[in-house]
Amino acid sequence: MAIAPRRYSDSKIADASFLSQRHPCLHDAVYNASPQVLMEVDAGMQSYFAELLDAYRGEVAGEAFFTALAQQMAEPEHARKWRTLARLEQFVANRLRAVLEAEGVRIPAIEPDWQRGLRSAKEYAALSWPEALDRLLPELDRYVREFEASESRMPKNLLPLAQFVTAHERALVEFVTLELAQQGADSLAAALRLLEENPLAPVERPLPKKSTM
Secondary structure, X not given: XXXXXXXXXXXXXXXXXXXXXXXXXXXXXXXXXXXXXXXXXXXXXXXXXXXXXXXXXXXXXXXXXXXHHHHHOOOHHHHHHHHHHHHHHHHHHHHHHHHHHHOOOXXXXXXXXXHHHHHHHXXXXXXXXXXXXXXXXXXXXXXXXXXXXXXXXXXXXXXXXXXXXXHHHXXXXXXXXXXXXXXXXXXXXXHHHHHHHOOOOOOOOOOOOOOOO
């Protein structure tokens, strides 16, 4: 959730193409921690686990971002759509968290990432609906390409999860594209399919108080 992905140079993770600061166009919203913090889970953590952890933190920030946007909307239908996207972000984060925990990866507290998402939403407060969507689209397109590249680095057992993360990013692109084309009646179709058809149930996780700003 930032302007551009960050590539870390620490020798232990130089081969990892991190998805850092990804997500719907949120200028400061994703994990901005140092390589040392990223590696605190385990000095020998595989780079793909670091990528998945980074993606998880982006989803937390994304949920906060869309939640805040929904609470700022005067138009109920727009608020409903942002809430649906926030639900998708939480669903993806829950899946990522479940896998990471099963692999013994320690999950950091979500409050810093949640707050980054809220701060990013402030940048959209004064934008109209089309302006906000227009701002999101090029960043979402870039994130899709990054997630597609990440799939090639995943071991076979984690590839379905990585593909699911990419699919959800494509669903966000589809949402924005259809909204800008004034086809809002169908804009959430891909997001809803992911929520309804995914075979794994969400994993509950504690959330901080969801104050918007």
